[in-house]
Amino acid sequence: xxERPLRELTPEQLMTLYVAGQHEAFDALYTxxxxxxxxxxxxxxxxxxxxxxxxxxxxxxxxxxxxxxLPGAPVLPWALxxxxxxxxxxxxARRVRPEDLSAEGVLPEQVVQHEETANELAANxxxxxxxxxxxYREAIQxxxxxxxxxxxxxxxxxxxxxxxxxxxxxGYKALREFLEARFGxx
Amino acid sequence: xxxSRPDSEKDPxxxxxxxxxxxxxCSVSDQIRRHCTHNLKPARPWSRGRxxxxxxxxxxxxxxxxxxxYTDTPNPSALHLxxxxxxxxxxxxxxALGLSDARANTRLWRWLALGLGALGFYAYLExxxxxxxxxxxxxxxxxxxxHALFCGSFSLAAGAAALSGMLxxxxxxxxxxPQLSGSLIGLASGIAGxxxxxxxxxxxxxxxxxxxxxAGVALLIGVGLLLGRRVLCP
Numbered sequence: 001x002x003e004r005p006l007r008e009l010t011p012e013q014l015m016t017l018y019v020a021g022q023h024e025a026f027d028a029l030y031t032x033x034x035x036x037x038x039x040x041x042x043x044x045x046x047x048x049x050x051x052x053x054x055x056x057x058x059x060x061x062x063x064x065x066x067x068x069x070l071p072g073a074p075v076l077p078w079a080l081x082x083x084x085x086x087x088x089x090x091x092x093a094r095r096v097r098p099e100d101l102s103a104e105g106v107l108p109e110q111v112v113q114h115e116e117t118a119n120e121l122a123a124n125x126x127x128x129x130x131x132x133x134x135x136y137r138e139a140i141q142x143x144x145x146x147x148x149x150x151x152x153x154x155x156x157x158x159x160x161x162x163x164x165x166x167x168x169x170x171g172y173k174a175l176r177e178f179l180e181a182r183f184g185x186x
Numbered sequence: 187x188x189x190s191r192p193d194s195e196k197d198p199x200x201x202x203x204x205x206x207x208x209x210x211x212c213s214v215s216d217q218i219r220r221h222c223t224h225n226l227k228p229a230r231p232w233s234r235g236r237x238x239x240x241x242x243x244x245x246x247x248x249x250x251x252x253x254x255x256y257t258d259t260p261n262p263s264a265l266h267l268x269x270x271x272x273x274x275x276x277x278x279x280x281x282a283l284g285l286s287d288a289r290a291n292t293r294l295w296r297w298l299a300l301g302l303g304a305l306g307f308y309a310y311l312e313x314x315x316x317x318x319x320x321x322x323x324x325x326x327x328x329x330x331x332x333h334a335l336f337c338g339s340f341s342l343a344a345g346a347a348a349l350s351g352m353l354x355x356x357x358x359x360x361x362x363x364p365q366l367s368g369s370l371i372g373l374a375s376g377i378a379g380x381x382x383x384x385x386x387x388x389x390x391x392x393x394x395x396x397x398x399x400x401a402g403v404a405l406l407i408g409v410g411l412l413l414g415r416r417v418l419c420p
Contacts, residue, residue, distance in 0.1 A: 021228035030219060035207030042208055052210045056218055063222040065358040065420035067229035081361035082420050155362050160294055 007031075011075040019066045029075075030059070036076060036146050037083055043129070043141045044087050054090060058083040077152040080142070084156060128178040136171030143168050237355050238282045244351040245277060245378040248344045249385070255340075256386035266314075270381050273310065276303065277374045277381075284370040285356060296366055303373050304403060307380070311400050314384075315392035324393040337383050337398035345379025345406045353413060358420040368414015369407050376403030 006014065006028035014032065017025035037058060041051040061082050069078070129137050135157075142153035143164070154164040209215070232240075262270070280303055284296050324330050352371045360367045380399045387399070 019229050019231060021226050023223040023226055026223050026226070027219060030215070030222075034209060034215070038210055039208045048210075052214045055210055056214065056221075059218045059222055061358075061420040067231045068357070068359040068420070069231055070234060070359075071231065078361060085361055085419055154293075158293065158363050 012072055015066075015069055015075045016071055019069055019071075033076065033079055037079055040080055040141060040146050041083055041087065043137075043145060044084075046130070050090075054083065054086050057086045057090075061086065074152060076146075077148060077156050080146065080148070081156045081158075084138075124179060124182070125175075128175045128182075131178050132171055132174055136167050136174060139164055139167035140171045140175070232355075237359075238278075238285070240355050241281050241285075241352050241374075242278050244355075245274070245348050245374070248348045248378055249274075249382040252340060252344050252379075252382035253385050259386045259388055262385045266385070269310070269314075270385055273307065273377060273381055276306075277377050280370060280374050281352075284374075285360075285367055293363055293366065296363070296370065300366070300369055300373055300407070303377075304407065307377055307403060308396065308400055311380075311384075311395040312392060314390055315395050316390040318392045321393060324391075330391075330394065333389060334394055334398040337387050337389070337394070338401060341379045341383040341399055342402040342405065343379070344382045345376045345402045346409075348375035348378045349406055349410060353410070353417045357417050360414075360418045361420050364414040364418035365411050366414070367418050368410035368412070370410070371414070372407040372410025373403065375410075376406035379403075379406070 006017075006024055009017075009025075009028065011029060011032050014025045014029040018029055034055070038051060038055055041054050041058075042048065045051045045054065058079065062079060065082075069075075129140065132140070138157060139153065142148050142156055143150065146153075148156065150161050150164050150168075154161045157164065159167075280299060284299055319327075319330070324334075349372060352375055353368070356367065356371065379402055384395075384399055389395075389398075
């Protein structure tokens with residue numbers, strides 16, 4: 001392992017050191033992964049508190065599964081896939097908890113939080129993303145916002161590269177149509 | 187530099203200002219750091235190759251165990267041994283390639299391997315049969331029924347033992363397609379169980395082969411699919 005500061009190592013190198021038992025490697029890994037993981041979870045949940053809960057669940061699973069991490073395998077898609085599964089497990093669990101449902105038997109409306117969006121364009125894009133079908137929104141979140149390649153995003157979503165490209169293309173098309181319809185030529 | 191593309195092709199995210207990275211609260215970060223580094227000991231991950239070797243060793247052990255348990259039946263013919271050996275090779279390929287790299291974009295061919303593997307094995311069982319009785323006669327005759335129950339139970343038990351072992355070996359390794367990986371493990375262990383019983387069972391009637399030797403394969407694929415998400419996903 002090269003003798004470089006931890007912050008200069010790749011997530012894969014840090015993960016290998018963490019598996020070998022180095023505390024400091026985890027701190028550096030956490031610093032590198034968390035912005036992308038937390039951003040992805042915020043996009044999925046639209047709620048800071050739920051995103052924080054899921055982030056804790058995700059890192060707990062990463063910690064428990066570190067002995068099954070394949071050395072050299074890309075860490076970010078692996079971590080995002082764990083986060084994604086954790087999110088859908090939580091959604092399923094919430095659907096069967098009646099205390100979470102309203103009197104009409106539906107889940108409470110998610111509050112779209114705009115405090116993190118910097119300006120009007122960001123708010124508009126946020127609203128446009130919220131209007132997309134789940135598959136298209138997730139495709140754009142993974143490729144454009146989390147910066148994964150098509151192959152990595154397809155792995156995280158459990159689909160093929162062709163299907164992912166199609167979802168991204170259709171998602172972008174739907175985004176533009178939404179923005180044009182709502183905001184015209186502004 | 188101006189973007190001269192028509193509006194219909196422009197990337198709506200290009201004009202977005204660089205946002206500061208989202209981070210959780212300090213207390214959440216501290217909690218995560220404490221939890222993930224508390225009493226941190228080096229883990230000893232198994233390589234893919236080691237897992238594959240252990241899985242194949244387990245399948246072989248199951249097959250030899252069942253063969254040893256059948257003490258009063260004739261040994262299989264050379265042809266039968268060769269075919270069983272080839273199918274064991276297919277199981278080895280299934281395990282080595284189908285479970286080795288779940289993260290890559292291999293979903294399509296893995297589903298194909300699952301489908302073709304199951305169909306191929308059933309075709310092999312059909313090719314082995316030398317006699318055929320009507321289904322009503324098969325279920326109506328107590329001798330056929332008891333023999334089928336005996337073989338079916340043995341095949342299922344052997345396959346289930348292999349399935350449990352392989353699920354344990356591959357636990358928490360696949361967050362991408364755990365159901366597909368579980369199904370492949372079910373197929374491999376189901377074939378191992380059927381091969382084990384097939385080596386010593388002298389009956390080659392078609393319903394017996396399909397139901398008593400082959401039904402366990404379909405059942406274990408289903409069990410692997412269901413358990414895959416729970417056991418194989420971190």
